[in-house]
Amino acid sequence: MSRADVVESARPVSPLWTFGLLRNELTTTFRRWRTLALLAVLAGVPVLVGIAVKIETGDGSSPGGGGGGGGPAFISQITNNGLFLVFTALAATLPFFLPMAIGVVAGDAIAGEANAGTLRYLLVSPAGRTRLLLTKYATVVLFCLAATLVVAVSALTVGALLFPLGDLTTISGTHISFAEGLGRALLIALVVAASLIGVAALGLFVSTLTNSGIAAMATTVGLLITVQILDQIPQLHALQPYFFSHYWLSFADLMREPVYWDDLAKNLGLQALYAAVFGSAAWARFTTKDITA
Amino acid sequence: MAPYASDENTTAGEGDEQRSGRRKAARYVVPVTVVGVAAATIGLVPALADSGDPDLPKITAQQLIEKIAKSDVQQLSGTVKISTDLGLPDLGGLESSLMSGAASPDEGGSSADPTSKLTELASGTHTLRVALDGPEKQKLSLLENAAEYSVVHNGKDVWGYDSKSNEVYHGTAAQGPEHEKEQPPATPKDFAEEALKAVDDTTSVTVDGTAQVAGRDAYKLLIKPKQSGSTVGAITVAVDAKTGTPLKFTLTPAGGGAAVVDAGFTQVSFDRPAASTFDFTPPKGAKVTEEKVTEEKAIEEKASAGAGAREHAEHAPKAGEDLGKGFGGLDGMKTLGEGWNAIAVLDTGGEGVPSGKAGGDLGGFMNSLGDKVTGKFGSGTVFSTRLVNALITDDGKVYVGAVTKDALVKAADAGK
Numbered sequence: 001m002s003r004a005d006v007v008e009s010a011r012p013v014s015p016l017w018t019f020g021l022l023r024n025e026l027t028t029t030f031r032r033w034r035t036l037a038l039l040a041v042l043a044g045v046p047v048l049v050g051i052a053v054k055i056e057t058g059d060g061s062s063p064g065g066g067g068g069g070g071g072p073a074f075i076s077q078i079t080n081n082g083l084f085l086v087f088t089a090l091a092a093t094l095p096f097f098l099p100m101a102i103g104v105v106a107g108d109a110i111a112g113e114a115n116a117g118t119l120r121y122l123l124v125s126p127a128g129r130t131r132l133l134l135t136k137y138a139t140v141v142l143f144c145l146a147a148t149l150v151v152a153v154s155a156l157t158v159g160a161l162l163f164p165l166g167d168l169t170t171i172s173g174t175h176i177s178f179a180e181g182l183g184r185a186l187l188i189a190l191v192v193a194a195s196l197i198g199v200a201a202l203g204l205f206v207s208t209l210t211n212s213g214i215a216a217m218a219t220t221v222g223l224l225i226t227v228q229i230l231d232q233i234p235q236l237h238a239l240q241p242y243f244f245s246h247y248w249l250s251f252a253d254l255m256r257e258p259v260y261w262d263d264l265a266k267n268l269g270l271q272a273l274y275a276a277v278f279g280s281a282a283w284a285r286f287t288t289k290d291i292t293a
Numbered sequence: 294m295a296p297y298a299s300d301e302n303t304t305a306g307e308g309d310e311q312r313s314g315r316r317k318a319a320r321y322v323v324p325v326t327v328v329g330v331a332a333a334t335i336g337l338v339p340a341l342a343d344s345g346d347p348d349l350p351k352i353t354a355q356q357l358i359e360k361i362a363k364s365d366v367q368q369l370s371g372t373v374k375i376s377t378d379l380g381l382p383d384l385g386g387l388e389s390s391l392m393s394g395a396a397s398p399d400e401g402g403s404s405a406d407p408t409s410k411l412t413e414l415a416s417g418t419h420t421l422r423v424a425l426d427g428p429e430k431q432k433l434s435l436l437e438n439a440a441e442y443s444v445v446h447n448g449k450d451v452w453g454y455d456s457k458s459n460e461v462y463h464g465t466a467a468q469g470p471e472h473e474k475e476q477p478p479a480t481p482k483d484f485a486e487e488a489l490k491a492v493d494d495t496t497s498v499t500v501d502g503t504a505q506v507a508g509r510d511a512y513k514l515l516i517k518p519k520q521s522g523s524t525v526g527a528i529t530v531a532v533d534a535k536t537g538t539p540l541k542f543t544l545t546p547a548g549g550g551a552a553v554v555d556a557g558f559t560q561v562s563f564d565r566p567a568a569s570t571f572d573f574t575p576p577k578g579a580k581v582t583e584e585k586v587t588e589e590k591a592i593e594e595k596a597s598a599g600a601g602a603r604e605h606a607e608h609a610p611k612a613g614e615d616l617g618k619g620f621g622g623l624d625g626m627k628t629l630g631e632g633w634n635a636i637a638v639l640d641t642g643g644e645g646v647p648s649g650k651a652g653g654d655l656g657g658f659m660n661s662l663g664d665k666v667t668g669k670f671g672s673g674t675v676f677s678t679r680l681v682n683a684l685i686t687d688d689g690k691v692y693v694g695a696v697t698k699d700a701l702v703k704a705a706d707a708g709k
Binding site for chain 1: 316317320321323324327328331372420422434436438439440441443445452454456457458459559569570572573574576577578579
């Protein structure tokens, strides 16, 4: 729906210019100390998990407290195959660390500019509000991908250093080669990144509502926590399939043989719906609001 | 976009403001429309996809039952959704602690043991995957959150693999097929076979139209008890029109409400599953538990050998509550009545189970779950679920059946 607006732009703007805007946004975002700190925390999680599992299993015992199967998914398989650390790390960071990082970046996207007084200068340039919003959203989505890949690459490195690699067993009990395992790990990372675009759109919408970057970040992260808590309350089971976090852990279905697509499809559909609803709400808000700062 | 944007910043005058206010509001129509379209899609697509009952040639109940019996599907793979609502009291954590307490001392507590694992099916909604390739190769997987529990039967090996705890259970050859039977039924076919075993002159069997199950045309077979007093309302089996394979099994209680057991394919294919599906080698580092045939297990096997569909339901509380041992250890089991109203009578010879030996806090807790009843037989406690009721008299007799409370009391009175 917002495409139409891009076309409707008064002055013809070369696509290169849009690309320049996006590149500009990306360098600004990824150069911030805040962003780098977030990525460092995300990279640290697999290191912690890997070292903890290594120490715990140093005496030959199995992780996860024996037959209990506690802890994040796949944790009991890490000692046998370092590749599983990728899945464990993503399962451990997806409920909170990753969306929190997205919430911070997305919440800051518009409100941060308004807060710093740079928003109106951005709008003075021949960008147009819709285009600026799309650029901001693209930046946040690319950050989702970058954050997920940081976790995955860090986990793979730690896994390769601390544990053996090789052919792996899917959770259905069948064997796949290491190359196919790596392929699935990449696919899982992409699915995890895609799982976050709903939160990204929500954060962007919140960001258009306020002129305070901190307020937008806090609201987004607060919403995230609230939804996660509501998702645990059994009485709300009728609503839960519509919570953006409900199908997040379905990425594990990619490790079944054959892959069980039902929940994965539901997850991606739900994320697309959230992106469409909150993206268009952000557009409605941002293109009509008075920019005073 | 640009003119609008600059327009807003330089707006002056009443008329302009009103116009821009209206235009502002109009923009919010977009997200609202998206929500509306999504809601409509979610609401309508299932209704549209349900393209009505398929037109199939008429068939009698007898022909349909023969079709099921003749059905010789050797290759099959699919996804089964199974919901069970036995109306068991929600024991929560207590149930599992009792279970692990009962299971671990003599069985090594492997979470990959099929018998302990598949009793989970007795409550809630589960997604299963089944794959068959001839009598030698079967696989049944229980899909869990980010984990899976699989039982693979390939030739002379039976493997159970719990990916959550990375534990493997290994059973051997000769026990293979028997083993399968011992497990609670999971596929619609298992359920249908159990139900058809119960068909005799106390049962009415009719063909109740057609339906679409997992994208295939199917006949609906309706099985109903003729006698009153049974808690079973009706059993519906959807049978694939082409292959005669039962695709969906629904058991509704006489008391109304949601189905007690609802098991059906959501996706099914009659092609040969990939051979690798049935290949299983224990993953590196997995804890492997070899099957041990303990005496208790042998008795349990014997007890469940003569099982019907009702026995399955009975099996569940048995494993869940500690009553299991009391039931399993008995050989003086009699049956009263026939057909759907059959009642199993056990004589524990001692005191009533809940108030007696189990004793202490557990006894009191068990009593709080049941209702006190009195009759000519004396007094006792009735434990009810939505399907199976059990009367435990104070002199230690146990009456169990898929019948109403009154029928149990009547049976107890008659037994006196």
